[in-house]
Amino acid sequence: MKIEVRKPAEAELRSLDVFAWPIWSCEVSRFDWSYGDQETCYLLEGRVTVEVGGESVSFGKGDLVVFPRGLSCVWDVKEPVRKHYRFE
Numbered sequence: 001m002k003i004e005v006r007k008p009a010e011a012e013l014r015s016l017d018v019f020a021w022p023i024w025s026c027e028v029s030r031f032d033w034s035y036g037d038q039e040t041c042y043l044l045e046g047r048v049t050v051e052v053g054g055e056s057v058s059f060g061k062g063d064l065v066v067f068p069r070g071l072s073c074v075w076d077v078k079e080p081v082r083k084h085y086r087f088e
Helices: 010-016
Strands: 004-006 023-026 029-034 039-052 055-060 064-067 072-087
Touching: 023 039
Parallel strands: none
Antiparallel strands: 004 064, 023 072, 029 072, 039 055, 039 064, 039 072
């Protein structure tokens, strides 16, 4: 399962209506997480490394991230996070 990370254009953010999505925040921490649905999120603040099966993916402010349904991982929040998110 692959985590997709990209820098979206402003037009893409508008077309997805990202800024109308709910906001989630988290302090520096480390925790296990599993996705029952696909999540798309846009980071407003912070820096995170997600570990999946011995590999890691890092992302931060300004990144649009898609987590596939069924993914189990470990979140390592390096800097406090604030993000818009949507489950599908």
